[in-house]
Amino acid sequence: MGDTLIRQRVRDLLLGCGWDVRRTASYTQEKVRRDQQEALEKWRPFFRHKPLAVLDIGANIGQFAKIARHLLPECRIIAFEPLPECIEELKEAEQSLAPFELFPFALGDACSRETIFQNEFSPSSSLLEMRRIHVEELPFTAATASRCVEVRTLDSLIGDLNLPNNYAIKIDVQGYT
Secondary structure, eight states: OOHHHHHHHHHHHHHHTTOOOOOOSOHHHHHHHHHHHHHHHHHGGGGTTOOSEEEEETOTTTHHHHHHHHHOTTOEEEEEOOOHHHHHHHHHHHHHHOSEEEEOSEEOSSOEEEEEEEESSGGGOBSSOOOHHHHHHOGGGOOEEEEEEEEEOHHHHHHHHOOOSSEEEEEOSTTOO
16 A cells, blocks of 8 residues: 555544644644634624725734735725835735735824834834833833824825725724724
8 A cells, every 4th residue: 555545544534533634844834824714714704795995094014904805806905004114015015915005194083293103013003102001911012112104084085095885994003093
């Protein structure tokens, strides 16, 4: 009996007992694959109405946009992100996210220039100062620097966005309104 046939029979036997054995390149790669699959499953209900456009407010480096692209291959993604380093990463991913539009500013309740508290762990960056409890619970978020960014209102842009009737909005702005 060849090795391939033996492996298949052992695998079939294990599957019959409720076990699945697969070869992986590394534990880290398998963990990344599982985490990606969990993220997809978490967001799947958000997309059940199959929006034709998604507004990704607080896009960071495109984590949500990548999920949206995977679940809705034809959907138009409109991302808003004020941090220059994150904008650069989004620009690098632009082709794989198409149709994709990037607006390099924050959204808020008034058009202005505001101080953003840019965290070394970029998903914790916010136009709101981080509270002490955040740093106590997540010490790796302690390093923060401030910088000035442009803020616009969605109302000031809505006419230019040419949105379809069926769209969805994801907002991840750490409590800012």
